Amino acid sequence: MLDFIKILYKELQYRMLKQNPEITDENLEKELKKASNIKSAIALGSFFCVVPGLLLFTTFLRSDTINVSSLLVSLAVMSLLFSLVSTATQSSFIVVRGVFDPLKVLPIDHGTLYLSGLLAISIAPVLFIALPGLVYVLVKYPLSGILATLWVLTGIFAGHTLGLFAFSVVGLKIRHKPGRKGILGTLTNVLAFALYIGSFLVMMRIANTEAFAEFIGEYPLVYPFSVATVFEPLKSTALLGEHVIIFVVVYVVSLKKLWNIIVEPQYVSEPGGITQFHTSLGNDITALSVKDFRILFKQTSLLVGFLAPVTSVLVLFFIIPSEEGFIEPGTIIPLFLVGIIAAATSSVSLILDGTSIDFLRMLPLKKRRFALSKAVTVMIFPVVFSFLYVVFFTLYDREVLYFLPYAFAFPVISSLLAMAYYFRYPRDEVGIPKSSWGKVIMLTCSVVLLLGLAGLPVVVIGGLSGYVVGYVCSGGIILVLLWWFMKA
């Protein structure tokens, strides 16, 4: 089993490297050796996860048992969420890259077990977010600590199982139903998934409040509230056993269903009849972006992965203004966050093409044009969400309308910067630059810096002149970034 996972992981890395224009034919073998080292991949991921884990750890230090219970619920939700989103999105990427295609002809009943194993490599580091907090509980309350560790592990497993389940239900169908009905069906699936994730985020947001502690007490049977029972060992053990049994059953059923679908992908295609070919309006950039959206709307799993980061901060749209009132810093924060998160979706947009990127390589397409089309793809949803946010809250306070240019500017800056960052390699070849933890962190820091530069005048200078300076800064940044894309 492990040997097989190693082979598949190496194959996955190979396919990613082949699409990466930073890798030449000459150094491919050397890079492959480095990239296919599973231990170092897990170690690197764990290192980046332990940092937020240590920040969370500090909140444990000043807490009594009731608050520790609430914090453990937060950790359980976080583990489940990370594992769920990671599974639901990564599985489609792996399948889209065709790693399992050679296995289809072999007499294998449960090939998805290997998919599960492959995903474990990217999910395992999440344990390190919870680890510092768990160590604290283990040292202070050993028995409860052991139970808490088991609950977090169960959370990771549950998230993985639900991710596989979601992928098997909504993910693998490749739809093509002309008309609005097909698009509506796809959007319903995606929104259901986004609401599901959103509900966990709301829980995380309010997990540290006293009201939540009381609420947990009333519903101890349901995960993640059941995690708060760690100070009642017998009850907690029984609940843990019950949850493990349920998730193992769902896991086995999902794996079986998923493998059948991988072996025979479901194309939901209704021919649109014989028509003449008509060209559409627009240029190469819009055509490439439209192509991305066509792929997204036809392959629901990719849309889920694409929208998950942005929808995950939507809940803040409602929480922050209601807490802070419509004062300037409070109103700008959600827009700022959507801008930052827009950069996170850029790595998803890069893998939409899958193995078909080789088709684009045969065409006279310049790297910067391709990169600009990807930036357009990335910015659309965040711009729409931010725009709706401003319009909606303008109904309550007309002054919110001052933020409208930022609803446009933040996602645009973020997506342009993200693509300029990924496509800064010297060769003028279309490809899929590899994303890594280091790159994501560097990119996030750069985005925060630029968005800060664009948004800070509003907070620092204040008043109408603050807005004007802010708008000018934003416009200037956008122009500089666009200049890079338009360079020959």
Next chain:
Amino acid sequence: MIQIMNIYKYFGDTPAVNGIQFTVQDGEIYGLLGPNGSGKTTMMKIMVGLLPPTKGKLLIDGKVHNPVAIKEMVGYVPESPILYESLTPYELFNLVGKIRKMGSHLESKVNNLVRAFEIEKYCNQLVGTLSFGTKQKVSIITALMHDPRILILDEAMNGLDPKSARILREILITFKKEGKTIVFSTHILPLAEMMCDRMGVIHKGKLITEGTVSQLKEVAHEKNLEDVFLKLTESKKDIKEILDAIKGV
């Protein structure tokens, strides 16, 4: 005119193309023959601008061009269709037309080719649901729709039904008459004999010989192209030994 000047291509330490040199004139159909793994596809990918050579030069009309400029001039059909499976052929043609900046004649070009290859009824279905042969036709249309002055076809007849193969042949002849340059590889030797003005035989990454069909027959002292090919690629003896071994089994 395409000039291949002493081109080498290494994958790591492995040479795939080992100092190949030949010229294809305007209005000429040049056939690249060779056993599997001989380096034909790598050579063609270099000619299309998909792979950079490790050493050597590719000249078009006497000049070195960057890969994007080469791709503007060339139409390429790969050995197996590489397409977006979740788009329909029409969506794909629109994308290609926009990238190639084809403008107003895109519609008429596509509609003519779609009719020629008789795929009208498949053009609103997902590419992923189409048969191999239909995908190959879609791939050929994407290579022909911009009216390229150089056409590189890597076993393009694969999967085509006889009628479509005939149509493609006729299109190639028309292209040749218009002075365009065509390079194609095939394992169907009678087809190569019928279509090519000249051909080159690649073996173990090297061009071992080139010329017209009659010149090759003369060099190899053989009467038909299959025997010429087997003799030049040192496969004739192998076949005899393998057949003897099979009989022994």
